[in-house]
Amino acid sequence: MFTIIPCAAGCGRAAITGSQLCAIHAVNPATEVSRVVEWIQNRKTIKDLNAPGLHFEQVDFSNHHFYGCNFKGASFSSCTFTGVFMQMVFFDLADFVDCTFTNSDLNFLSFAGSRIRNTAFQMSEMTTINYGGALMLDCTFTNSNLYNSRFIDTDIHCSHFIDCNITRVSFIKSRQVEVSFEQSNTGEAIFTLVE
Numbered sequence: 001m002f003t004i005i006p007c008a009a010g011c012g013r014a015a016i017t018g019s020q021l022c023a024i025h026a027v028n029p030a031t032e033v034s035r036v037v038e039w040i041q042n043r044k045t046i047k048d049l050n051a052p053g054l055h056f057e058q059v060d061f062s063n064h065h066f067y068g069c070n071f072k073g074a075s076f077s078s079c080t081f082t083g084v085f086m087q088m089v090f091f092d093l094a095d096f097v098d099c100t101f102t103n104s105d106l107n108f109l110s111f112a113g114s115r116i117r118n119t120a121f122q123m124s125e126m127t128t129i130n131y132g133g134a135l136m137l138d139c140t141f142t143n144s145n146l147y148n149s150r151f152i153d154t155d156i157h158c159s160h161f162i163d164c165n166i167t168r169v170s171f172i173k174s175r176q177v178e179v180s181f182e183q184s185n186t187g188e189a190i191f192t193l194v195e
């Protein structure tokens with residue numbers, strides 16, 4: 001698991017791996033992004049990476065394995081996650097727009113408080129994932145296994161769960177507007193607290 005090394009500027013944020021500074025205090029954040037992307041692309045397995053607050057645009061993360069990584073408050077625009085394996089990866093308060101997860105294997109992830117827009121999750125294993133307090137807009141989950149995930153207190157708008165396994169998935173206190181569950185096993189999901 002990643003270790004938080006505080007930013008040398010004393011702001012309390014986590015420093016980026018390979019730097020002594022956070023994304024806010026980096027002299028040139030774009031250079032930090034390039035350095036982290038190159039670091040990722042040069043290895044199949046990425047462990048214990050700290051990359052909070054960075055902005056990734058049109059980055060292809062496909063086929064890499066991520067363990068115990070920290071992307072808190074990072075943003076991802078038009079990024080591709082095909083065939084990725086992720087375990088214990090934190091995307092809390094992150095921002096995703098126009099991204100795609102296909103044939104991915106995701107376990108024990110957190111998207112708590114994140115904003116996920118126009119992003120597709122398809123043909124993926126995505127079990128025990130926390131979407132608590134997130135905002136999801138124009139998202140589609142297709143042919144995926146969401147077993148034991150939690151959408152507690154999540155705003156889900158104009159999004160679709162098509163032919164997904166939602167066994168033990170909790171939607172308690174979620175707010176849903178124009179959400180469909182076509183061919184998904186809603187009988188096995190949890191929508192309200194049992195008295």
Ligand SMILES: [Zn+2]
Nearest residue numbers: 007011022025
């Ligand atoms: Zn800082």
